[in-house]
Amino acid sequence: MLQPRGDRKVLCAGLICLDILSVVDHYPVEDTDNRIERQIWQKGGNCANSAAVVAQLGEQTAYFGTLATGRAADMVLDEMREFGVDVDQVVMHDGYASPSSTIIINTSTGTRTIIHADNNLPELTLSDFHKLDLDQYKWIHFEGRNMTEVAKMVDAVQEYNRSRSMEDRVIISGECEKAKYHPEHFISTVDVMFVAKEYAQHHGFPTAQAAVEGFHRRVKKGATVVCAWGELGADAMGPDGVHHHADAFSPDQVVDTLGAGDTFNGAIIAAMCRSLPLEEVLKFGCKVAGRKCGQFGYRGLTIGE
Amino acid sequence: MLQPRGDRKVLCAGLICLDILSVVDHYPVEDTDNRIERQIWQKGGNCANSAAVVAQLGEQTAYFGTLATGRAADMVLDEMREFGVDVDQVVMHDGYASPSSTIIINTSTGTRTIIHADNNLPELTLSDFHKLDLDQYKWIHFEGRNMTEVAKMVDAVQEYNRSRSMEDRVIISGECEKAKYHPEHFISTVDVMFVAKEYAQHHGFPTAQAAVEGFHRRVKKGATVVCAWGELGADAMGPDGVHHHADAFSPDQVVDTLGAGDTFNGAIIAAMCRSLPLEEVLKFGCKVAGRKCGQFGYRGLTIGE
Numbered sequence: 001m002l003q004p005r006g007d008r009k010v011l012c013a014g015l016i017c018l019d020i021l022s023v024v025d026h027y028p029v030e031d032t033d034n035r036i037e038r039q040i041w042q043k044g045g046n047c048a049n050s051a052a053v054v055a056q057l058g059e060q061t062a063y064f065g066t067l068a069t070g071r072a073a074d075m076v077l078d079e080m081r082e083f084g085v086d087v088d089q090v091v092m093h094d095g096y097a098s099p100s101s102t103i104i105i106n107t108s109t110g111t112r113t114i115i116h117a118d119n120n121l122p123e124l125t126l127s128d129f130h131k132l133d134l135d136q137y138k139w140i141h142f143e144g145r146n147m148t149e150v151a152k153m154v155d156a157v158q159e160y161n162r163s164r165s166m167e168d169r170v171i172i173s174g175e176c177e178k179a180k181y182h183p184e185h186f187i188s189t190v191d192v193m194f195v196a197k198e199y200a201q202h203h204g205f206p207t208a209q210a211a212v213e214g215f216h217r218r219v220k221k222g223a224t225v226v227c228a229w230g231e232l233g234a235d236a237m238g239p240d241g242v243h244h245h246a247d248a249f250s251p252d253q254v255v256d257t258l259g260a261g262d263t264f265n266g267a268i269i270a271a272m273c274r275s276l277p278l279e280e281v282l283k284f285g286c287k288v289a290g291r292k293c294g295q296f297g298y299r300g301l302t303i304g305e
Numbered sequence: 306m307l308q309p310r311g312d313r314k315v316l317c318a319g320l321i322c323l324d325i326l327s328v329v330d331h332y333p334v335e336d337t338d339n340r341i342e343r344q345i346w347q348k349g350g351n352c353a354n355s356a357a358v359v360a361q362l363g364e365q366t367a368y369f370g371t372l373a374t375g376r377a378a379d380m381v382l383d384e385m386r387e388f389g390v391d392v393d394q395v396v397m398h399d400g401y402a403s404p405s406s407t408i409i410i411n412t413s414t415g416t417r418t419i420i421h422a423d424n425n426l427p428e429l430t431l432s433d434f435h436k437l438d439l440d441q442y443k444w445i446h447f448e449g450r451n452m453t454e455v456a457k458m459v460d461a462v463q464e465y466n467r468s469r470s471m472e473d474r475v476i477i478s479g480e481c482e483k484a485k486y487h488p489e490h491f492i493s494t495v496d497v498m499f500v501a502k503e504y505a506q507h508h509g510f511p512t513a514q515a516a517v518e519g520f521h522r523r524v525k526k527g528a529t530v531v532c533a534w535g536e537l538g539a540d541a542m543g544p545d546g547v548h549h550h551a552d553a554f555s556p557d558q559v560v561d562t563l564g565a566g567d568t569f570n571g572a573i574i575a576a577m578c579r580s581l582p583l584e585e586v587l588k589f590g591c592k593v594a595g596r597k598c599g600q601f602g603y604r605g606l607t608i609g610e
Contacts (some may be wrong), residue, residue, distance in 0.1 A: 020325060022407050022420045030332045030409075031416035039405055039422040041377075071376040072346075100344055102327050102407050104335075104420070111336035115327045115409070117344040 009086065009136055010054050010269060013064040013124060013153065014047025014143025014175075016080070016090075017099035017116070018072045021258070021296070027106050027113070042297055043076035044101055046175060047143040049259040052083040052298050053266025053288065054141075059273050062086040064132065068096035068121055083298070091128045096121045105256060112258050126152040134160045139171040141269055142190075144183030144199075151185040158189060171272075175265060179203075187218050192272065194265050195227040208235035209243060216241065224278065226285070228264045234286055238278045246282040251294025259298065264289035267301075314391065314441055315359050315574060318369040318429060318458065319352025319448025319480075321385070321395075322404035322421070323377045326563070326601070332411050332418070347602055348381035349406055351480060352448040354564040357388040357603050358571025358593065359446075364578050367391040369437065373401035373426055388603070396433045401426045408563060417563050431457040439465045444476040446574055447495075449488030449504075456490040463494060476577075480570060484508075492523050497577065499570050500532040513540035514548060521546065529583065531590070533569045539591055543583045551587040556599025564603065569594035572606075 021040040028034045043052070048063055055061035063085050067073040069092050076098070080087045097119040104113040123146040134140075140157055142150050154172060161169040174186030177196035186193055193215060200211035208229040215225045216237040228234040233248040267288035271281040288301050326345040333339045348357070353368055360366035368390050372378040374397050381403070385392045402424040409418040428451040439445075445462055447455050459477060466474040479491030482501035491498055498520060505516035513534035520530045521542040533539040538552040572593035576586040593606050 020405070020407060022422065024420065027335045028409075028418050028420055030411065030414070030418050033419045034421065036420060036422045038402065038424045039407070039420075041402070071380055075376055097343065097346070100325070102325060102344070102409075104333075104407075106335065109335070113333050113335050113337060113339075115329065115333055115339045115341060115344075117327065117341045119343045 007060060008138035009060040009062045010051075010139040010141065010273065011062045011064055011132070011137045012047045012051035012054065012141045012143075013129075013150070014145065015045035015099065016043060016048035016063065016065045016067060016076055017045045017101055018042075018076050019044030019101045019103055019258070021103045021105055023105045023107060023296075025106070025108050027104065027109070027111070040296060041075065043079045044103075044259065045099070046177065046259075046262045046265075047141070048076070048080065049262035049298060050141060050266035050269070051085050052080065053263050053301060054270050055084040056298075056301050057267060057270035057288070058302075059270050060086070062089060062137070064089050064124065064129075066091045066093060066121055066124055066128075068092070068098040068119070069094050070098060072098040072100060089132060091124065093122055103258060105258065107255075110254055110257065123149065124153070125149050126156065129153045129156060134170055137170050139173065139269060139273065141173045141265070142175070142186070144174055144176045144178065144186060145181045147182050147185060154185060154189050173269060177261070187215065188220055190219070190223060192224045192226065192268075193219055194268070195225060196261055197227070197229050200227055200229075208232065209245065211235070212237040213243065226268055226282070228261060228285070228289065234264065234282055236278055236282050244279045244282050246279070246286045249287045249290030251290055254293050256296045257293050260289050260293050263292040263298065263301065312365060313443040314365040314367045315356075315444040315446065315578065316367045316369055316437070316442045317352045317356035317359065317446045317448075318434075318455070319450065320350035320404065321348060321353035321368065321370045321372060321381055322350045322406055323347075323381050324349030324406045324408055324563070326408045326410055328410045328412060328601075330411070330413050332409065332414070332416070345601060346380065348384045349408075349564065350404070351482065351564075351567045351570075352446070353381070353385065354567035354603060355446060355571035355574070356390050357385065358568050358606060359575045360389040361603075361606050362572060362575035362593070363607075364575050365391070367394060367442070369394050369429070369434075371396045371398060371426055371429055371433075373397070373403040373424070374399050375403060377403040377405060394437060396429065398427055410561060410563065412560075415559055415562065428454065429458070430454050431461065434458045434461060439475055442475050444478065444574060444578065446478045446570070447480070447491070449479055449481045449483065449491060450486045452487050452490060459490060459494050478574060482566070492520065493525055495524070495528060497529045497531065497573075498524055499573070500530060501566055502532070502534050505532055513537065514550065516540070517542045517548065531573055531587070533566060533590070533594065539569065539587055541583055541587050547583075549584045549587050551584070551591045554592045554595030556595055559598050561601045562598050565594050565598050568597040568603065568606065
């Protein structure tokens with residue numbers, strides 16, 4: 001079992017953006033004017049979402065990524081601070097616009113349609129990463145994007161770990177979601193590998209169980225594979241090779257599934273930081289993700305185990 | 306002919322909001338993830354757009370409307386100031402969100418799909434309007450919305466005008482666009498009535514000429530009716546009852562028609578402030594609106610007459 005060191009921080013490295021949610025009762029027909037009562041502005045980005053969840057669940061958490069100076073960045077940074085996430089290490093770029101997503105949530109069908117603009121903002125580089133003091137962190141979670149640079153960061157953490165005793169090592173997790181970003185470097189390197197349903201299906205796995213079994217054969221010794229599969233719950237396999245499954249906790253009414261996977265990942269990290277047994281970790285992840293689906297946004301996700 | 310008094314300001318009263326434009330090459334299919342290079346954030350709202358155009362065309366211009374305190378308001382106010390528009394009279398509300406529109410511009414079809422959220426922000430009231438010093442203005446342009454209150458404001462300007470000599474009166478214009486807002490009060494009261502194609506069609510007029518002729522019979526004596534009809538140009542009829550038409554000035558490539566009508570209205574107001582003959586006014590309006598359609602946004606619209 002993983003033994004994260006003391007009260008050091010969990011660092012989440014990846015995308016942060018501004019999500020602008022339009023909640024509609026029908027998908028807009030092209031070239032029409034549609035009126036809605038309100039839009040929801042919130043921070044988004046897989047990694048930023050996970051960080052906000054980890055922090056809410058009681059871990060000291062820092063977020064690491066890039067933003068463009070300006071009011072959009074100020075908004076999302078304020079929100080991260082409200083969640084209790086340390087954003088001091090965020091790399092700010094002048095002369096760019098921050099990434100933002102327009103998201104249409106159709107309450108009558110439960111779909112979410114995303115238009116994401118990265119605004120050509122530079123992503124994290126190894127040289128940004130070198131500015132971090134790794135002694136501060138017990139866990140670094142990487143989003144599976146920008147992999148050329150992220151792979152080097154993972155290697156840098158491994159290098160750091162090599163000269164540390166077991167209990168002083170930084171746990172590394174990686175999220176494999178979009179196949180187009182080629183997050184394969186995670187398979188052989190991370191301690192905890194998050195396999196998204198999308199990624200599992202891309203690799204031909206029809207179920208979460210098949211995915212965790214399949215990837216568990218390929219990850220490094222001692223690693224854990226976790227895979228959530230929407231309303232079918234989640235599966236995991238730890239160092240002992242025992243397969244675990246937890247059912248989804250479905251809310252009374254599904255309101256907003258946006259970021260449910262990011263929430264699940266954050267909850268898993270938080271539960272693992274408490275060194276819960278993998279079965280409990282999995283159940284906790286499903287519970288927090290289920291709660292998230294019953295509400296808009298990411299606030300108020302603190303629940304008992 | 307209208308003789309706007311000296312160097313006083315043009316005031317535009319109506320909506321301002323934040324427009325978030327996503328420029329796509331196909332209309333997003335529901336429940337998909339779409340990536341675009343950039344989003345454009347800009348102030349929107351018919352009246353705010355017109356004000357930015359009037360200011361650019363050399364008139365001292367003020368904007369009057371409501372906003373919610375916060376970063377979205379700061380963004381649009383900054384932009385208005387960049388256009389040279391005085392926003393000192395804007396009524397700020399705490400505890401609300403500013404109106405914003407998500408706009409999907411499909412470059413392959415030229416459509417623009419709008420999802421507008423008013424966020425329940427209170428609109429202008431007569432009591433807000435009473436705080437203005439009408440001596441500051443030579444022209445007040447009203448957007449045809451929030452008509453219960455706007456009708457009272459129009460009446461207040463008329464009351465003000467009654468005790469002034471001809472050359473000291475404030476010229477009133479009103480924009481009739483959305484029939485659902487019932488802007489009919491403008492018909493009998495304003496000096497310049499802008500009839501949008503949408504409004505004309507709602508009233509059964511098949512052409513701009515039919516619309517200006519039809520409405521000219523109903524407006525108050527001495528009033529001018531102006532009606533733009535997209536790529537078919539625009540028509541107008543002044544106090545003398547002579548019908549004028551100007552062809553559209555089509556840009557080499559239509560890039561962004563969002564706010565073309567607002568631009569046209571602003572250009573007409575600016576041209577009338579210079580006391581140009583109505584035919585020239587109309588031609589100028591078409592020229593500026595055409596230029597706007599050939600570019601994104603509202604910058605750089607200054608052109609010779």
